[in-house]
Amino acid sequence: MNNYKIPYNKPSTVGNELQYIEAAIASGKISGNGQFTKKCQAFFKEKYGFKKCLLTSSCTDALEMCAILLDIQAGDEVIVPAYTFVSSANAFLLRGAKIVFIDSQVEHPNMDVAALEQLITPKTKAIVVIHYAGMACDMDKIMAIADKHQLFVVEDAAHAIDAFYKDRALGSIGHLSAFSFHETKNVISGEGGMLVVNDEQFIRRAEIVWEKGTNRSAFFRGEINKYNWVDIGSSFLPSELTAAFLFAQLENIERIQAKRVQIWQYYFDHLKILETKGLCQIPHIPKGASINGHLFYLVCPNEQTRNALIDHLKAKNILAVFHYLALHQAPFFQNQYEGTALPNSEHLTHCLVRLPLFFELSKEEQNLVIEEVLLFFDQKFGV
Numbered sequence: 001m002n003n004y005k006i007p008y009n010k011p012s013t014v015g016n017e018l019q020y021i022e023a024a025i026a027s028g029k030i031s032g033n034g035q036f037t038k039k040c041q042a043f044f045k046e047k048y049g050f051k052k053c054l055l056t057s058s059c060t061d062a063l064e065m066c067a068i069l070l071d072i073q074a075g076d077e078v079i080v081p082a083y084t085f086v087s088s089a090n091a092f093l094l095r096g097a098k099i100v101f102i103d104s105q106v107e108h109p110n111m112d113v114a115a116l117e118q119l120i121t122p123k124t125k126a127i128v129v130i131h132y133a134g135m136a137c138d139m140d141k142i143m144a145i146a147d148k149h150q151l152f153v154v155e156d157a158a159h160a161i162d163a164f165y166k167d168r169a170l171g172s173i174g175h176l177s178a179f180s181f182h183e184t185k186n187v188i189s190g191e192g193g194m195l196v197v198n199d200e201q202f203i204r205r206a207e208i209v210w211e212k213g214t215n216r217s218a219f220f221r222g223e224i225n226k227y228n229w230v231d232i233g234s235s236f237l238p239s240e241l242t243a244a245f246l247f248a249q250l251e252n253i254e255r256i257q258a259k260r261v262q263i264w265q266y267y268f269d270h271l272k273i274l275e276t277k278g279l280c281q282i283p284h285i286p287k288g289a290s291i292n293g294h295l296f297y298l299v300c301p302n303e304q305t306r307n308a309l310i311d312h313l314k315a316k317n318i319l320a321v322f323h324y325l326a327l328h329q330a331p332f333f334q335n336q337y338e339g340t341a342l343p344n345s346e347h348l349t350h351c352l353v354r355l356p357l358f359f360e361l362s363k364e365e366q367n368l369v370i371e372e373v374l375l376f377f378d379q380k381f382g383v
Ligand SMILES: Cc1ncc(COP(=O)(O)O)c(C=O)c1O
Pocket: 057, 058, 059, 060, 061, 084, 085, 087, 088, 130, 156, 158, 159, 179, 180, 181, 182, 192, 193
């Protein structure tokens, strides 16, 4: 992926990553839940108003914890967008849930909230929302529907660090939320994630599930004199080496975010002409949503144009990439899918392309990407 002159993504160190890893080693503790884990968790709690934060080894882990905490059982239904990463569905499927897919909007990859209520049955237990590209779903409507039907809301906030909905941080609104610090995200630790618990009823059990089903966290706090196996759980916590790397990123989050948002805005300003001319769709910022510069995408009119654009950029040594393949059509799922066609997710599968966006992307490099995208449409359609 990094053999391109302009790759799609490039993970960067931005501060004291290496020093903090050395400090963790020097401290004599590199397993999980040490000083750097605590510093990261305290940072998120303080900055974004999350009630309880637990670092995990991935967003996938955090989603699996959500499914355990919600006590998902065989036969429960969970509503999940079709246009998302496989983990948003897999985590619940692993606990026996029936996945009910919901389509994206015509205008946006986020879920079509207008289609939500008709998918709810007496068996529905939870709704998983994905804030695509860090742009908020209509959380007021989603929470109101969940409230009315007494359902839980899980925010898959993998893309959504430092993003807001009407001044509330994404990840602070649903009952539970999951973040990713995978190397393609805004703040990174190689692999990495975080569970956020906003509904207090889940806090105690979340710590237990996180610590392999034991009450070790309470033991470390001196609340009990020995720890024991008390529930199901797994090894969800990351090592201190991962947390040390992440903490250095968090110390620089303002700088990372300023740069990423600037890159995003620059793409937007220079490529919106494509939408004005009816050649392709650019991101529409939903009402109440902010921009966190996670990813910048275009939606081409058809698959042939999208693939030709990717090829054109490749020939110029620039890597642009497609994104999710709608889950209801995946080889694993298509034979079990009983729902209706989900045309917007299918359209995005075939037509969406993401442009290079990473902390170290220079203005010259970005200008080159923009120039080549415009040239492609000019050659194809005469911009
Ligand atoms: C929406 C969404 N959820 C979950 C994940 C999984 O994240 P992780 O790789 O940290 O497990 C991804 C991965 O990019 C994602 O895009």
